Amino acid sequence: MTNIIIFWHRRDLRLSDNIGLSKAYQKSSKLVGLFCLDPNILQRDDIAPARVNYMLGCLRNLQESYQKLGGQLLIFQGQPTKIIPEVAKSLKVNCVIWNNDVEPYSKERDKQVKEALQEKGITSETYWDQLLHAPGEILTKSNNDPYKVYTPFWRSWVKEDKANIAESIEKLDSLSDEEINTVKNIGLIDLPTAKDLGYGWDIPLLLELGETAAKEQLHYFCNSTIYSYQEQRNFPAIDGTSKLSPAFKFGVIGIREVWQTTIEAYENTRSDEARENIQTWQQEIAWREFYQHCLYFFPELAEGPYREEFQDFPWDNNEDHFQAWCEGKTGYPIVDAAMRQLNETGWMHNRCRMIVASFLTKDLMINWQWGEKYFMQKLIDGDLSANNGGWQWSASSGMDPKPLRIFNPASQAQKYDPDGEYIRLWVPEISSLDTEYLVTGKIPPLEAHSCGYPQPIVDHKHQQREFKERYKQIKN
Secondary structure, eight states: OOSOEEEEESSOOOSSSOHHHHHHHHHOSOEEEEEEEOHHHHTSTTOOHHHHHHHHHHHHHHHHHHHHTTOOEEEEESOHHHHHHHHHHHTTOSEEEEEOOOSHHHHHHHHHHHHHHHHTTOEEEEEOOSSSSOTTSSBOTTTOOBOOSHHHHHHHHHHSOOOOOOOOOOOOOOOOHHHHHTTGGGTEEOOOOTTTTTOOOOSOOSSOSSHHHHHHHHHHHHTTGGGGHHHHTTOTTSOOSOOOHHHHHTTSSOHHHHHHHHHHHHHTOOOHHHHHHHHHHHHHHHHHHHHHHHHHHOGGGGTSOSSGGGGGOOOOOOHHHHHHHHHTOSSOHHHHHHHHHHHHHSOOOHHHHHHHHHIIIIISOOOHHHHHHHHHHHOTTOOHHHHHHHHHHHHTOSSOSSOOOOOOHHHHHHHHSTTOHHHHHHOGGGTTSOHHHHHHOOOOHHHHHHHTOOOOSSOHHHHHHHHHHHHHHHHO
């Protein structure tokens, strides 16, 4: 055995505040980072070009960070269950370390890697890093069960002490050329571009690439926007959100550092209103953790509805209606604006995610899983637990004490885009029309025709009644 330690990066593309990496560094400064481009993930049919582009850019940034410390981040392409053990054996490493994940595929893959390493006599260690509280730490007081409702989860979660920022890495020792040569035939490659992998994306990304950019965005947000977050986060025409969701998805910033920065912002203001705004964003962090805990304890969520009655819900699943929804051509301006934002940028404002999800499931009566998959095919921040949780919440099929929730597109637009600014930006063909037409969606047929804009493909009031009737039937 040598004194080499492998740290296997996955959803933790950073050097600072990284628990597993810090533990690896404590064992040896001859620490080599490893990332595996996994075909089981990259060849799925729900991978977004924007997401691949962001991930690869962050990997390039991470490689440079390793080099600055004297170390290396090696990129491999192939099955992790074969590559990780073979690389570890070839380098005669002492230990392989990585951070845990909640997703069903990741859990099974990691189990196989651990077993393969064990067969080769190589130890492995895993840690929880992407959550402030690991699954099992926040349980109901009555039965020690996982929470299935967010509000009591939040009340319990927020009371618990949060871990400190993980120890930083200062200097690394590099592998020799001879050691690198031993793993070249195992799948070692130069970092490809997104186009090399078949995922071209030429549009500017929501967030600048890499760890430094994510930290700068965090501090910008916590020094300004967070103090008015509670109200402004609901208005899609306003830059009122953190824009950090891609960084959370790939762990480009440490969650303990994020939490500590919110605490500092809280302590730096004496305004009760500002503190309420900060806590509202902290609750969003808790929502993220709630959905990850749910997926960890209930992996069946990834395959279908949590509520059994929704297994046989009589969806219409009209493919023409679905295509109109995907393209932003439903005749409902706020819905179409949101879908076009998604298609053109790889991101959608969170309020709009709820609006379009409700519209797909409650107005078009299309299975929420169609929308869930389409989002994953487009979103730069597409994350299984958060995306699945949000879609099941909108469809009323998930964990929610008040499951029947139907958004009226017109009232949502009137409340959250009252001047039609967001609609005008993303649906330019109707930008010259009166604001009332835009926010109510009641565009006269002649006006709509002259603009080349479709009439509504369904009637909201009729569909609302129909959905309630079908819902009543499955509940009985």
